[in-house]
Amino acid sequence: MSQNEALSVEVALKLLLEGNKRYMEGKLLHPNRGFMRRMETAERQKPFAIVLGCADSRVSPEIIFDQGIGDIFTVRVAGNVLGSLELDSIEFASLQFQSPILIVLGHENCNAVSAVVKGDTREIESIAALIEPAIKKAKNLPGDIVTNAVKMNVEYVVQQLKNSQVLAYAIEERKLAIVGGYYHLEDGHVEVIY
Numbered sequence: 001m002s003q004n005e006a007l008s009v010e011v012a013l014k015l016l017l018e019g020n021k022r023y024m025e026g027k028l029l030h031p032n033r034g035f036m037r038r039m040e041t042a043e044r045q046k047p048f049a050i051v052l053g054c055a056d057s058r059v060s061p062e063i064i065f066d067q068g069i070g071d072i073f074t075v076r077v078a079g080n081v082l083g084s085l086e087l088d089s090i091e092f093a094s095l096q097f098q099s100p101i102l103i104v105l106g107h108e109n110c111n112a113v114s115a116v117v118k119g120d121t122r123e124i125e126s127i128a129a130l131i132e133p134a135i136k137k138a139k140n141l142p143g144d145i146v147t148n149a150v151k152m153n154v155e156y157v158v159q160q161l162k163n164s165q166v167l168a169y170a171i172e173e174r175k176l177a178i179v180g181g182y183y184h185l186e187d188g189h190v191e192v193i194y
Contacts, residue, residue, distance in 0.1 A: 013099075019067055030068065037069045049099055050099045053075070054112065081127055102179070106154040106187060154180035180194035
């Protein structure tokens with residue numbers, strides 16, 4: 001894909017999910033990772049997607065979506081929470097690069113969410129405070145509380161992002177879609193959940 005190519009929301013999401021399918025099947029293309037791509041992106045970038053994901057070492061967006069240099073603008077923080085720094089980074093990327101898709105990516109067995117569920121929030125107090133609303137919602141749902149809390153946290157963050165004036169304008173103009181995803185660690189599948 002060329003740096004200058006403008007993509008629709010649907011095409012951008014399709015590229016991510018096709019890359020995830022290749023990753024799951026072990027048929028990686030490792031696109032845009034060579035010398036020419038480095039040279040092409042040295043002066044400027046035009047990522048087709050923005051990912052707000054967890055800092056967990058098992059959930060690298062460029063790998064699980066089989067993308068390369070300059071394809072994804074990645075913001076990572078434990079628990080894929082949204083604070084002011086993350087929001088500023090995402091708004092900057094949306095304004096600067098007009099990336100048509102933003103995915104909030106939670107994952108199975110998230111240690112940050114598990115810690116908050118267990119009440120073991122030493123050293124992550126500010127992150128825990130951002131996850132707490134999801135924990136409260138998850139407690140009323142049937143099934144595994146951590147899985148539910150991860151998914152509720154993704155939903156909560158998606159809604160927060162949609163309340164951003166910068167992002168709401170891009171959504172209204174049909175230049176951006178915000179979706180939530182849940183990454184399954186064992187099979188590598190990214191499930192679109194919101």
